[in-house]
Amino acid sequence: MNKTDRMLAILLELQQRKIVRAEDLASIFETSVRTIYRDIQALSEAGVPVMGAPGQGYSLMAGYFLPPVMFTTEEAVALLIGADFVERFDVGYGLKAQASRKKIEFILPEAVRADASRVRKTMRLLTPVNKATSEEEKDYVEMVRRAILEKRKIEFHYVKKMSDSTGDRKSFRSAAPYGLAFLQGSWTLVAWCDLRQDIRHFRLSRMKDLTVLEERFEMPPDFSLEAYRPPDDRNLQVRILANPDIADRVKESGNYYMETFEECEDGLLVSFRVRRPEEILQWVLGWGSDVVVLEPESFRDRIRDEAEKIFKRY
Structure with missing residues (x-):
């Protein structure tokens, strides 16, 4: 922490607390008491x-406040939840988000701070139980972000899950990283792939041996991550019928490929749009006999084959 940041942080500590000893400030900011004396001066x-009160510590003169920032409760909650998200899911900016959150809390009027605290206690940011972010993936987030900021290419091995029985396929890629997105519990890189000569998406959880290269690249002047929309090549429709007893749970499942659902006498009709039926194979099998595939016929056959394999195992 540089001197300017430390002095502001000391000021925030003094504003929050009635009196603070130099020794306590030195402990908080991991510096010497002599340095704290110089900062106070x-x-x-x-x-x-x-x-300054000898033997007691330092305090601010009554009535002195930093210039107020007029946040509404809703605005404060939005900023604090954003800081919570970054602190939880991003290693590189985690400590910065924590410091920012404390500064925001310090400058809020007491009433707004109390209201914001009550609202935040009613909300949680959760990682899916079966998708905990690995330490390697967290490290890769920091490496890729650095590569993006420095406009350096990266290299990595990429493991792609295959839908058939051939297992996983591993390929070597070099790419110009354009941006990162957190989608459905996973970090995804949007990048220009040298192998495919086009923009591709890569899950960081499937990357291995990531390396940031010295080779630089230029970002296309017309590219904007915020405005970017990947081409939609999901051209195959799948329709299923779910039993009435699980209709609500199917609706709430939030499957990415789900397009429409319609309640009928026999249950819930659900339509999906996919690239390949295998993209929802595990999801359909997970409902067991409570879900029936209506079309396409080839997918019905695939479900039947999987059911027979399961039966043979038992």
Whole structure:
């Protein structure tokens, strides 16, 4: 932490607490007591009314406040939840988000801070139980972000899950990273792939041996991650019928490929749009006999084959 940041942080500590000892400040900011004395002196010379009581500590003159930032409760909650998200899911900016959250909380009027705290206690950011972010993936987030900022290419081995019985396929890629997105519990890289000569998407959880290269690239002037929309090549429709007893749970499952659902006398009719039926194979099998595939016929056959394999195992 540089001197300017530390002085602001000391000021925030003094504003939050009635009196603080130099030894406590030194412990908080991991510096020497002598450095804290110099910082306090610099604050005083800058016009901040810091009062010192021998043997007790430092405090701010009554009535002195930093210039207020007029956040509504809703605005404060939005900023704090955003900081919570970054702190939880991003290693590189996690500590920065934590510091930002504390600064926001410090400058909020007491009433707004209390309201924001009550609202935040009613909300949680959760990672799916079966998708905990690995330490390697967290490290890759930081490496890829650095590559994006420095406009450096990256290399990695990429493991692609195959829909047939051939297992996984591993390929070597070099790419120009354009941006990162957190989708459905996973970090996804949007990048120009040298192998495919086109923009491709790569899950960081499927990357191995990631390396940031010295080779640089230029971002296309017309590319914007915010405006970017990948081409939709999901051209195959799948329709299923779910038993009435699980209709609500099917609706709430939030399957990415689900397009429409319609309640009927026999249950819930659900339509999906996919590239390959195998993309929802595990999802359909997970409902067991409570779900019936109506079309296409080839997918019905695939479900039947999988059911027979399961039966043979038992």
